[in-house]
Structure formats: C-alpha cells, structure tokens
Amino acid sequence: MEHHHHEKSLEARVVTTSGVYPETGFERVAEQEHVETLLKKADEKLHITNPAGWIAVVGGRKIDITKSFHQNGLSGRIEIDWGPDHGAGGHA
Amino acid sequence: MHEIAARTLFEEEVQKFGAELLEARGWTLFAKQYPVLDVGFSSRDGARLRLRLLCDDWNDRPPSVQFHDWEGRPLGAIERDPSGVFNNSPHPYTGQPFVCMKGVREYHTHPSHVGDAWQTVKGADRFTLGGILTQLWHVWRSFHK
Numbered sequence: 001m002e003h004h005h006h007e008k009s010l011e012a013r014v015v016t017t018s019g020v021y022p023e024t025g026f027e028r029v030a031e032q033e034h035v036e037t038l039l040k041k042a043d044e045k046l047h048i049t050n051p052a053g054w055i056a057v058v059g060g061r062k063i064d065i066t067k068s069f070h071q072n073g074l075s076g077r078i079e080i081d082w083g084p085d086h087g088a089g090g091h092a
Numbered sequence: 093m094h095e096i097a098a099r100t101l102f103e104e105e106v107q108k109f110g111a112e113l114l115e116a117r118g119w120t121l122f123a124k125q126y127p128v129l130d131v132g133f134s135s136r137d138g139a140r141l142r143l144r145l146l147c148d149d150w151n152d153r154p155p156s157v158q159f160h161d162w163e164g165r166p167l168g169a170i171e172r173d174p175s176g177v178f179n180n181s182p183h184p185y186t187g188q189p190f191v192c193m194k195g196v197r198e199y200h201t202h203p204s205h206v207g208d209a210w211q212t213v214k215g216a217d218r219f220t221l222g223g224i225l226t227q228l229w230h231v232w233r234s235f236h237k
Contacts, residue, residue: 017222020112050217084218086230087193
C-alpha cells in the first residue's frame with residue numbers, strides 16, 4: 001500500500017506593538033520548524049532590531065522559541081504575542 | 093527634542109497599535125493624541141486598569157505614567173505587584189503611587205534611581221512606547237490572568 005507522508009503544518013501570526021506579521025492573515029509553517037525562525041522573519045519585516053529579553057506567549061502560555069511548534073504543543077491556528085518581558089521593580 | 097520631532101515619533105509608534113494587537117492583549121486605546129497615550133488593560137478575571145502616559149518631549153524624556161480607574165479618574169492607591177513595579181508609596185515629586193520601572197519618568201527621577209539614566213536605554217526596542225507598555229502589561233498580567 002502506498003504511503004503518503006505529509007509534513008504537518010499550522011497557521012501562525014506574530015503580534016507586536018511594532019505591527020503584525022504577516023501583515024494580513026496567517027503564515028503556514030511546518031510544525032517541526034523552530035519558533036524563532038518565524039520570529040526572525042517578523043523581526044526583519046517589522047524592523048525590530050534587538051529583541052533580547054523578549055518573550056513569546058501563545059494563549060497566555062510562555063513558549064520556548066528555541067524549540068519547534070510541535071515541541072511547544074502548538075497546532076492549528078495560533079497567534080504569538082512577542083514583546084519584552086515585564087520590567088523589574090526598582091525597590092524604591 | 094523639538095516638539096514636532098517628538099510628536100512625529102510618538103505618532104509613528106502609536107499608529108502601529110493595530111486592532112489585532114488590541115484584541116489579542118485585551119487593550120483599550122482611550123486616547124493617542126500627542127502627548128497623551130491612554131491605554132486600558134482588561135483581563136479574563138474581570139480586572140481592569142487604565143494607564144495614562146504623558147509623553148511630552150518624547151523620546152528625550154521617558155513617559156510619565158499615571159494610574160487611572162476605568163472612568164479616567166486618577167487612583168490614589170493601587171494594587172502593589174510582588175515585583176515592586178507598581179509602587180503604592182507616594183512618589184517624592186508627584187505624591188502619587190507610581191511605576192518604579194526603568195523606562196518610566198517616575199523611576200528615573202526618583203532619588204533612588206537618579207544615577208540610572210534614561211539616556212542609556214532610550215531608543216532600544218524594549219523602551220519604545222510599545223515596549224514600555226508591553227512590560228507594564230506583563231507586570232499587570234503577573235497577577236491578573
């Protein structure tokens with residue numbers, strides 16, 4: 001029996017205060033792709049130069065951008081909130 | 093900074109706050125007319141907070157942040173978060189609760205932090221108006237999911 005292997009994909013978009021990537025709709029990406037690959041595309045398109053210390057949140061849950069969408073348990077259609085983590089208090 | 097330059101930079105930044113962002117984060121944009129950026133945070137637990145950022149001389153000076161209730165009245169007391177960013181004690185200059193976080197005017201003008209100059213972080217992605225608001229939103233979200 002012939003077996004067709006289809007790489008699983010999902011639809012994603014990145015939401016930031018500098019704009020949204022892609023500009024309209026969602027981008028189809030492989031579930032095995034690392035999240036940071038998509039974020040780098042967003043950074044370039046949205047002219048984000050230094051996202052050090054930023055966090056990615058999906059559905060209220062912080063995800064590990066060095067891992068794949070699959071490893072983060074993500075599938076279907078997702079929205080990644082990308083931005084700086086909370087600032088530290090000054091203890092004034 | 094010249095007022096026209098400050099206004100232009102302010103408008104460039106806030107015009108990027110699109111509907112997708114506001115919906116995804118539960119933000120309400122009450123006003124975005126220079127020099128005032130007035131944003132409300134809503135959470136699923138029903139909590140709400142409104143922050144009024146006074147951005148005069150942006151970005152030579154960091155924004156001054158005031159806590160308001162949903163109707164726009166200044167708050168005389170706030171919930172203090174565990175990290176100490178939302179500080180309920182009176183600021184030495186304003187006498188009001190204040191945001192004690194790098195990137196906010198009340199932090200940089202506080203006697204405890206005057207050596208921590210805004211100029212050293214000004215312009216970084218974390219310290220755009222959106223970056224500062226995002227940091228404050230994450231602080232608030234740490235106790236309002």
